[in-house]
Amino acid sequence: MPSFKAQVLVSLRPSVLDPAGEATKSAANRLGIQGLESLRIGKSIEIQIHAPNEQEARRRIELLSDRLLANPVIEDWTLEMKPLPSNRVE
Template sequence: MAKKFNSKVYVTLRPSVLDPAGTAVESGLHQLGYQGVENVRIGKYIELTVTADSEESADRQIHQMCDQLLANPVIENYSFDLTPMS
């Protein structure tokens, strides 16, 4: 029987990739007086619900989604949380 799973996907630029948006945010924070902020990186957060026969199947599907569409594997890393729905 198929089950539903909630997933929270986090996509970030690889450390070796320059992040001009992160640099701009860091500069803005410094201008606002937050001098202790450094190494700002901007990413994406995606929530989705997957229906699958098992948690392993849902995990596999989300990995495929990330590799094919949600993240650019050349310049981005991703991670996700997977939680069964009640």
């Protein structure tokens, strides 16, 4: 059965204040980094999954992202997926 590698990026919805991001942005200013307009902190979840085909793998990870990885009240998510060469584990 083919394996796929997926990366789910969870980010705060634009309307939600991100105090940790704001604090990091202030620290970036103190470091002397100029020109930062915004800085928001999210999560990256890396997943390896085996499934009969890419469509099915995608369906499972979309379900996972919707139901567990992100809270739709405060977070958005995006999914990137690519097939892994057979029998290779990263």
